[in-house]
Amino acid sequence: MSDTSPKTARDEWGTRFGFLMAMIGGMVGAGNIWRFPYVMGDNGGGAFVLAFLTLLFLLAVPGLMAEVALGRYTNKGVIGAFRDVVGRGGMVGFGVVVLLVNIALMSYYSPLIGWTLYYAVHSLLFTFTAPGFEAQAFMDSFFANPALMIALHTVVMGSIAAILALGIRRGVERIVVYAVPALVISLVIMAIRGLTLPGASEGIAFTFGVQWEYLVASETWIAALGQALFSTGLGWGIALTVGSYLREYDDVPLGGGVFTAIGESSIAILATLAIFPVVFAVGVEPDAGTGLAFVSLVQVFPEIPLGGLVAILFFAGFFLATFTSGLLITEVSVTTVSEETRLSRTQTVLAVCGGIWLLGLPSAYSTEVLDFLDFVFGNWGLPLATLAIIGVIGWVLGPERLRVLTVNRNAGIHIGTWWNPLIKYVIPTVMLFIMAYFAWENFREPEMIAGMLVLVLFPLIGYAIMSLVEGRRDTTDTAGVTGGDD
Amino acid sequence: MALSAEVLGMLAFTLLAFWGVSLWALTRTLRQESRKVDILTHQDRMDTYSPEALAELREWIEDHPNDPLADRARSQYNECVDVVTQTDRHFYDWSDADINRLERL
DSSP states (O other): OOTTSOOOSOOOOSSHHHHHHHHHHHHOOHIIIIIHHHHHHHTTBHHHHHHHHHHIIIIIHHHHHHHHHHHHHHTSOHHHHHHHHHOSSGGGHHHHHHHHHHHHHHHHHHHHHHHHHHHHHHHHTTGGGSTTOOHHHHHHHHHTOHHHHHHHHHHHHHHHHHHHHTOIIIIIIHHHHHHHHHHHHHHHHHHHHHHTSTTHHHHHHHHHOBOGGGGGOHHHHHHHHHHHHHTTTTTSSHHHHHHTTOOTTOOSIIIIIIIHHHHHHHHHHHHHHHHHHHHHHHTOOOOOTHIIIIIIHHHHGGGSTTHHHHHHHHHHHHHHHHHHHHHHHHHHHHHHHHHHSSOOHHHHHHHHHHHHHHHHHHHHHOHHHHHHHHHHIIIIIHHHHHHHHHHIIIIIIOHHHHIIIIITTTOSSOOOTTHHHIIIIIHHHHHHHHHHHHHHHTTTSHHHHHHHHHHHHHHHHHHHHHHHHHHHSOOSSOOOOOOOOO | OOOOHHHHHHHHHHHIIIIIHHHHHHHHHHHHHHHHHHHHHHOSOOOOSOHHHHHHHHHHHHHOTTSTTHHHHHHHHHHHHHHHHHOSOOSSOOOHHHHHHOOOO
16 A cells, blocks of 8 residues: 555544543543542542532533534644644644644653553562562662663553554544443442441541631642643643544533543542542551552552452553553544654554654653653643643634534533633633743742743744745645634 | 541532532433434434524624634534424424524525
8 A cells, every 4th residue: 555645534433432431531540540539638638629620610621622622623633723723834833832742741651651551460460469578669679670661661652552553443442442441440349349448437538528728728729720630631632632533413512521521530539439448448658649559559458358359450440541541642643643744544653652652761761750751741831732722712713613613513511601711711821820830839940941941942843843844835725714703 | 437427428529529420421422322323313414503502603603794614604504404494303402483483594
């Protein structure tokens, strides 16, 4: 087959369930499992839940509706979607910004998926319940083994490439329709086991006890804001890409907005019920991140009846959560690069996954590099991508246009005009606030300087690339639809 | 340790607010999907807007006749009007009065 043969008709989700699971699979990641439970317990428990829920409905639900609708409206990946809205020229470079942020994100997320894979394999070998097992020493020796880290990173990117090469329906959808329910089932079983342990109620009291004074603390709202925006993956291009494969009569707001935002947060709530009762029942100090997943919990498994099986459920679920996110994050780049070049899907998958593998080597080699990139892109890169996507909808296409043309077309729920100011003013303001807040918090730190470089260089690089590329192309089509006047 | 009523209440509220809403949305959207499939097995087209959404689309077109997207909006409006007036089975709740009031743009 010729490399430059005309591309066939665009793929579509085979089922509604496949689309919904792809959205959940893309958004549920490590943060839902190892961050949310501790953040919730540490920020007033029930008070945090109220703040989080408010921000989900105020920002994440409307924002995801907008992002999915943009994908549905254009039926294109991020760069094509930006071109359809802003017209040909350098401004399409903001689509490149989203692409670059996704590639950077995946470059350090892939080694992290490798960690969960390693622990999932060891849970199957019942390593954690073996006599004489030491959790901290095991983790330290694992992180001190760069060859193993790179090997795992390679296995992860190879597996993702193999699945993505099969396409949307035959590859991504076939995996997520099983992986996401399997994740939920594993967490439910673990929650039942945890809640039936003596002493489990202390974990419930830690996470669901209401400390009302936290509701008026700015730290609670900042933590809830970060969770509502970063956990739901708003504005990263995932929802746009997944939405671009919707079928003719599919709904956007109910599935792409309400179900995705609340559903993915429900898995974080379930993870809380699965993890903290067990942790408290055994009397281990609650923690977040690697300390929770790879030390605290691993210490817990030998102490509880059927601990070996619970470890398998937890790490299998944890691996599925991170792996499906990696799959969808990479699909953002694959969809766009495939559309923007003459490469076939298989060639694109190989190029994108190979590039991400190469860029991920430093993060696989050193956890310090991974932590640094996570901080920089988490605090400035991802908000920049969100600002680009929501900004182009709010200020160029116009939310009212998108609402009447796409959001309410074939919709399962009607979205009123209240939605427009949220997209145009509230979400962009919040994203600017977040970037400024983290810059202030980390003023003159190396991470802050790197973050500022991302904020300045990524748009410049995107603008320069697209000015060059678009200038060479035929300009007879796509004039853009600027001038949204609402 | 016995859990206080406040903790239990918050646990119940959280489960209802998250899992309750998620399962409601999942069930509703999958049922709607079944209805759409059912309608499309009897006819090749289906209404794409609810009466309220179509009225808003019409209002937008009338307010923005020279918008670059006005033609696309008109086409979507007329497509829905044609389907509603020419088919028997509708996805949205269209009353006879609603249908009688419809006019192509």
